[in-house]
Amino acid sequence: MTFIGLTWDHPRGYDALAEAARQVNSGRASSLIHWDKQPLEGFESAPIAELAAAYDLLVLDHPHIGEAVAENCLIPLEDLFTQETIEAWNRQSVGPSLASYRWQGKTWALPLDVATQVMVRRPDRVSAPPQEWGAILDLASTHPVAQSLAGPHAFLTLISMAAGEGAWAKGDILLADEVAEAQLERMQALFELRPQGSEKLNPIALSEALSSTDDIVLVPLVFGYVTYAQVRPGGNRLAFSDTVRKPNGAGGVLGGTGIGFTKRCQPDPALLEHIAWLMKPETQSGMIPNFGGQPSARAAWQDPAVDAAWGAFYSGTLETAEHALLRPRFDGYIAFQTKAAEIIRESLADRQEPSKTLTALRQVWRAARAGARGDLDDKRGPHR
Numbered sequence: 001m002t003f004i005g006l007t008w009d010h011p012r013g014y015d016a017l018a019e020a021a022r023q024v025n026s027g028r029a030s031s032l033i034h035w036d037k038q039p040l041e042g043f044e045s046a047p048i049a050e051l052a053a054a055y056d057l058l059v060l061d062h063p064h065i066g067e068a069v070a071e072n073c074l075i076p077l078e079d080l081f082t083q084e085t086i087e088a089w090n091r092q093s094v095g096p097s098l099a100s101y102r103w104q105g106k107t108w109a110l111p112l113d114v115a116t117q118v119m120v121r122r123p124d125r126v127s128a129p130p131q132e133w134g135a136i137l138d139l140a141s142t143h144p145v146a147q148s149l150a151g152p153h154a155f156l157t158l159i160s161m162a163a164g165e166g167a168w169a170k171g172d173i174l175l176a177d178e179v180a181e182a183q184l185e186r187m188q189a190l191f192e193l194r195p196q197g198s199e200k201l202n203p204i205a206l207s208e209a210l211s212s213t214d215d216i217v218l219v220p221l222v223f224g225y226v227t228y229a230q231v232r233p234g235g236n237r238l239a240f241s242d243t244v245r246k247p248n249g250a251g252g253v254l255g256g257t258g259i260g261f262t263k264r265c266q267p268d269p270a271l272l273e274h275i276a277w278l279m280k281p282e283t284q285s286g287m288i289p290n291f292g293g294q295p296s297a298r299a300a301w302q303d304p305a306v307d308a309a310w311g312a313f314y315s316g317t318l319e320t321a322e323h324a325l326l327r328p329r330f331d332g333y334i335a336f337q338t339k340a341a342e343i344i345r346e347s348l349a350d351r352q353e354p355s356k357t358l359t360a361l362r363q364v365w366r367a368a369r370a371g372a373r374g375d376l377d378d379k380r381g382p383h384r
Contacts, residue, residue: 002030002032003033003265003267004035004056005033005056006036007036008038008039008040009038010040012227013037013040013113016288017112018035024270032271032274033274048060048064048067049073052073052262053262056264056267058262059112059257059258059260060258060260062100062254062258063328063334063337064329065100065101065108066103066329066331067334068108068260069103069374070373072263074260075261075262075263075265075267076106076108077106077110081272092279092298092299093298094114094297094298094322095323095324098296103375108258110260110275110279112278112296114294114321115224115256116224116317116321117148117156117157117224117252118251119221119240119241119243120206120218120219120228120238121217121218121219121241122216122238123237125143126143129242130220130244131244133186136218136244140189144194144198144215145195145217146195146216146218146219147194147199147220147221148222149198149344149348150199151202152337153202153341154345155337155341156341158187159175159253159325159327160243160252161186161221162175162183163249163250163251163253163382165246168325169328169365170377174358174365180354181354181358182354184347184354184357185354187344188351195215195216199345207225210238211236211238212235212236220244221243225294226289226292226313239316240312241317242317245323250324250325251320251321251324253324285300285303285306302318323382326382329377330372330374330376331373332373333372344357
């Protein structure tokens with residue numbers, strides 16, 4: 001039997017899994033595993049139940065967990081692996097990467113890949129990363145500084161900025177007035193100075209623009225892609241660094257992906273062994289970064305050879321990863337995130353008062369929470 005998985009169509013999401021499949025399939029009478037791929041936007045918006053009905057394994061992001069559990073479409077890892085094994089994975093994983101897939105007492109995916117919103121710049125144009133928001137605004141007055149605003153990222157930028165101040169989205173109010181409005185004012189100031197069209201670029205497109213043009217020299221909060229930290233043919237190497245945060249604050253929003261087993265899957269020992277192999281420290285420090293993946297194991301992030309091979313990406317962003325912000329995971333959050341980002345983009349374009357923007361965000365937030373099935377995730381801290 002060949003198990004079919006679905007991942008995303010960027011080298012970071014596909015190449016390491018394809019190589020792992022090639023290795024495990026080699027010499028077998030029939031393939032153990034095959035990976036299909038789809039655009040990143042598909043994972044940000046497609047109903048998880050539809051994907052789970054068509055595939056045995058899904059590469060997914062942690063905000064989908066509440067919806068997936070409500071739809072009863074994933075197998076908890078506790079049904080497949082020992083508790084000792086799961087706890088060992090938790091201890092070895094950087095930041096809250098495994099904890100992000102825990103929901104209602106169970107673990108629903110393995111953290112294969114870790115990404116967070118970090119700061120990225122052209123080191124030939126900006127020699128050192130700004131250490132506070134005032135310096136970022138000063139830089140934006142003389143250099144092209146962009147924000148990550150396309151898709152759901154306008155909302156993620158807002159909550160990352162708030163988290164850096166020590167506040168995170170939860171409860172009925174979403175964020176306190178003074179925190180949310182201050183960050184929306186900062187976003188508005190940067191929006192007025194933005195390179196034209198940059199608000200339409202997703203994180204990959206922003207990285208491409210940074211690398212291959214002079215249109216953007218810095219983005220203060222954007223999901224990091226390690227492949228841009230190397231010298232690239234026809235492009236400039238990018239430098240990645242930690243986000244601006246206070247001592248009590250969280251780093252940028254946690255992204256990355258985990259592998260979940262769908263209810264349609266009937267995993268055999270060979271499949272379980274293969275997926276567990278992906279989590280081994282030697283795999284995380286070897287095959288995965290060798291094929292452009294961003295490992296979840298702390299040992300890989302702290303490996304000098306891995307860090308040197310990838311332009312100091314890991315040492316430059318480790319503190320952000322260790323303190324990354326967990327998004328809400330309740331059922332219905334993904335749809336809310338999409339709508340909230342639209343509200344923020346429209347408010348920036350219309351120069352709307354931050355208080356009015358916050359009122360609109362709270363309306364859709366409360367509606368999403370009212371319609372949620374299961375836990376609302378209000379007891380979580382920023383990292384768990």
